[in-house]
Amino acid sequence: MFLTLGTTLTSGAANAINMGREHIYDGLMTRTRARPVVRKLITPNDAFAFAGVSGTLGVAALYFGVNPTVALLGGANIALYSGLYTTLKRRSITNTWVGAVVGAVPPLMGWAASSSLSDPGAWFLAGLLYAWQFPHFNALSYSIRDEYRRAGYVMTAWTSPALNARVALRYSIAMFPLCIGLSYFGVTDWVFALDSSIVNGWLTYQAYKFWLEHRNSPKVARHNGQLLDPNYKFSSSSSGSAGSGGASNGFARKLFWGSVIHLPAVLVLAMMHKKGQWDWLFGPDEEEAF
Structure with a gap:
């Protein structure tokens, strides 16, 4: 329960930061122009505030309900997605390889919840x-x-x-x-x-x-x-x-x-x-x- 809840909340935090940072560009694409920040249903600061609460609760759920390794992976994935990946998307094609790492982390979180990453x-x-x-x-x-x-x-x-x-x-x-x-x-x-x-x-x-x-x-x-x-x-x-x-x-x-x-x-x-x-x-x- 804590693993699922924590993973969901940390994922939500990463996505919220991404939407807050890229709302201007999201408005230029069909697949993203219906996002809440683009439609001005919420402001970028609202998205960042949501991410702060969601990310904090998510990492805490993983730390106290699962173990520190899973919490570290969850927190690192927020930074990797909303920081490095989001920045690279407008700078280099290497963003796709970084984004793929983000997608590969959740299986490691699930594994680390019950076994060793070794x-x-x-x-x-x-x-x-x-x-x-x-x-x-x-x-x-x-x-x-x-x-x-x-x-x-x-x-x-x-x-x-x-x-x-x-x-x-x-x-x-x-x-x-x-x-x-x-x-x-x-x-x-x-x-x-x-x-x-x-x-x-x-x-x-x-x-x-x-x-x-x-x-x-x-x-x-x-x-x-x-x-x-x-x-x-x-x-x-x-x-x-x-x-x-x-x-x-x-x-x-x-x-x-x-x-x-x-x-x-x-x-x-x-x-x-x-x-x-x-x-x-x-x-x-x-x-x-x-």
């Missing part, structure tokens, strides 16, 4: 959440790349569509060894390594189709978002890259929705194949018996 399984689980965010976000951001560009957010979706698709494919492939690692280190049984590969293969196929469409797309800007060609003309419907348009947007949507299905599918499989999950029915494995 267990390799904790890091493979966090790695799974880290890697998943790239096919998920890179596909999402590509579909609305012009909005990110106009709002001043530096994303690979518009600065370098080829890199954007390549990274999505690279981390989709990384799902295979990460899932195998969960089996190797005893978090799951070995059947998980097999059936998770089917789900991972499906996601990787979607990422491959996405990459195939954009592998020859020209780079538009540097890592900091500065245009390589100041006279570069963006079309109204795309970032102006080769291969962009309806077909590639279709591949992006397929990859995005594939990622939405993929993550719960893999996690449900991991729970089904958790080591010792079915001992009550089939008895312990021979290795465990001895």
Whole structure:
């Protein structure tokens, strides 16, 4: 109860700070213009005040109700998301990699609530959440790349569509060894390594189709978002890259929705194949018996 409550409150604090800092730019994007600060339902200071109360209560719940390690992770994630990640979004494409770390921390919090972070399984689980965010976000951001560009957010979706698709494919492939690692280190049984590969293969196929469409797309800007060609003309419907348009947007949507299905599918499989999950029915494995 304290873990769930504390994680929710710290997550709310990080999001509130982000919305308070970026309300002007959020108003330039369809997906964020309905946020309460943008609509002037509350002021940025209201958002910061909410974050202060929510974050304090959240970290306290984690510290006193769980343990200091989980509280430290929760507090650090507030700073990482609302501080470093939010700042980098308008400065460098590295913001996506930092944001992926933010998404990988909650599994570590859950693990640290009941076991030691020295267990390799904790890091493979966090790695799974880290890697998943790239096919998920890179596909999402590509579909609305012009909005990110106009709002001043530096994303690979518009600065370098080829890199954007390549990274999505690279981390989709990384799902295979990460899932195998969960089996190797005893978090799951070995059947998980097999059936998770089917789900991972499906996601990787979607990422491959996405990459195939954009592998020859020209780079538009540097890592900091500065245009390589100041006279570069963006079309109204795309970032102006080769291969962009309806077909590639279709591949992006397929990859995005594939990622939405993929993550719960893999996690449900991991729970089904958790080591010792079915001992009550089939008895312990021979290795465990001895």
